[in-house]
Amino acid sequence: MTATTTPGPAMDATTATEPCGCTGFSIDRRRFLASAAALTGAVAGAQMFGDSFRQVAYGAETGNNVLVVLSMRGGADGLSMVVPRGADWDTLSAARPGIVVPKASLVGGDTNFGLHPAFAPLVPMWNAGTFGAVHAVGLPAPNRSHFDAMEAIEDASVNDSLRVGWINRTVGVTSGAVPETAMQLGTVLLPTSLTGPAPALGASQLADLALVPLDSNANQAPRQASINAMWAGHTDEAGNSVRDALGTVNRLAPLVTRAAVKDTTILNPANYPTGALQSVLSNTAALIKADVGAKFITVDYGNWDMHQGLGTVSSGWMLTQVTHLAASLKAFFDDLGTAATRVTVVTMSEFGRRVAQNGSAGLDHGYGNVMLTLGAGVAGGTVKGEWPGLSTLNQGDLAVRTNFQSVLWEVIANRFPALSGQKATIFPDLAVPQTIGTMS
Template sequence: MTDVTSQTPLPTADACCAEFAAVSRRGLFSGAVALAGATTFVGSAAITTSASAATSAPAVLVVVSLRGAADGLSLVVPHADPAYYRARPGIAVPAERLLARDASFGLHPALAPLLPLWDAGTLAAVHATGLPAPNRSHFAAMEAVEDADPGSAARSGWLNRLIGTTSGTSPLQGFNLAGGVTPTSLYGPAPTMSAGKVDDVRLPGEEDGDGGRRRRSLRTLWDHDRSVLARGMRSTYAAVDQFGPAEAAADHSASYPDTDLGRALAEVARAIRGDVGIEVVTVDHGDWDMHSGMGSAERGWMVNNASALAGAIAAFFGDLGDQAGKVTLVTISEFGRRVVENASGGLDHGYGNVMFVAGAGVKGGRYYGSWPGLGTGDDADLQVTTDYRSVLAEIVSQRFGASTAKVFPRFSPESVGVMTSL
């Protein structure tokens, strides 16, 4: 089994927890494309209703979700904390093998493709991030992270609220290019689009070489109709028309790792280079649910995932061309893993984690966050000292000039310092 945007097949051992496996079977990482709410399907893509076409976006945010709860203590190793090595005799990464090592932290050696970004000051890591309270259910934690408005009855995700603060109303502003189900973060009243590939964005029944007959027929049918459905249809074909430059953009997927995430980020870069007004893009990367068989610092599940993640992100930033100056990427996972390795050579569900922020506006080449120290009890967790929303709020305010109160209601973000001012 290989997830939609995962880099490697799941291990042959039955390591995945039952809940995460059930989520996968329900289609969260499958190739089916679907949107909750009122949508119009466009070939293999799905588009919500809207009123106007897109214009060039001044900033683009790419959110890469590390599904299954990545172990932040392996990705960014706290080598100066002696509890780390006591807790992980079989899976710890030796300090001498770490990259970009400072007095406290270092990057997993499999993240080597990201070193040029780190050295250029466009990649940073924020440690001990996460939800305000522990939540060890994959499904519930994903919902909480992507809704980002605890206690609210409103059905909208933080990225949909971000789109709602900008001036446009095109479905192209919010794009899920992972295939599969559009995440909670994009759900809400603002129009969004979902597709597995750039070339999937077309009208139902439209074929290459039809001379535009399908589009002319739809315009004849809907252009003078004043109903809500007609407005949605006009929005649909306006968005498809607007998407042409993305389809015309060169496909550079051969320069990416031959992985699902590599292929997905190649599509994202192509769409961004088309400059069709995309503002936010979501991509999934799993499976990180490493309850057993995690592997060593030299080989195994963690090495494979980290290597694939780093290779795809590095290729992505090398592929953006003249659009690179407006693109920021952030990684997020629903929760972290326990400090102490288990008897199966893996890690059970934990709490705190790490977030990577790369690209435009990032004050990179360093580690951020307040380190709480690690315990070595059986239930020891990395405690959260930075609410993940504070990291996202800094991106939202500094890159988009958006109101953090509208995107993250009832939340007062703390300063992280990872982003430059507008």
């Protein structure tokens, strides 16, 4: 991830740069080291689709429930996406005279909140109870540094001296782990949530999980035999990684072949809106429909750091971002078909934005935020969580009333009952989870 100062709407979905008003918003030392460590495997890393990348954690079973964690990198403004009504809207309007979402434009929602109008494609899911939100959610204490907050959320254990990501810990309590248990496609930039002792595997795209390009005339068997012979005497970590990677290539070969020949019964990027999420979500849907054992998938959708030019409901940066997000998620669930009954999506962002707009018609780093929940098992159609209101703020920010770990734990315990006794391992800081009612 790199940084520029260009406003967000100019973002090109095919570039890896991310507009940001924060000097130094680029790869940090920890994530660099995690990525370098991943290179000990034959195929390792993360998937980068322009401004998005995906990490996948696999289990050995088929027919799994799947949790997709979509991270809105840069600090998305929850008060623009899920907007309070009533007196709190009046307070918000006074604080944001140029950028507040008008009451008349709100869609969906409930008595106390409405959704940004760009969420219109997802209103049928809201009305059906498979799309909901939790507001005033975040870290136990304010942290307005992008990378510190990202790491705190992805570690989900602020006192963990080993710095192991919460997905890695979740995979670690799953028996029979193989390299596919933690898989990421694209670059070698592993998210913090994946950092830790559980194995990781990756490639630039599904079709690349082969020893030679599958559209060539080369035979895989001689190449694999040569690699096996070359590494047969190596019992070190590198040798074990090579053998593990070859095993994964063999196990995923049917899916990889279908992706390589652009089999539209499994991979349908043309059905998604053009933009940063087009390839990442179409490939994610292909993985889930192929039923190769996926359990945890993370998707990064950046470009939310709107220090300037946030825009209005008729044009601008926020409209562009939410429009692409909503249309892409609609296409994703449509693409899943019957597999959608196994899939739950949860969104996260490192922090919210200030309640008051700044002098550049944007919003600086804040605290409390919103998490969106969609899909299987979700108790939607309403906004959950204790609402602190906007009359009393935390240093100018929306206060947090719900620990984000409680939301994640409700989802995990509901969708993966076998893990319901593993809270102390997965979320060691979460002594007593809050009861939110996120899941049905």
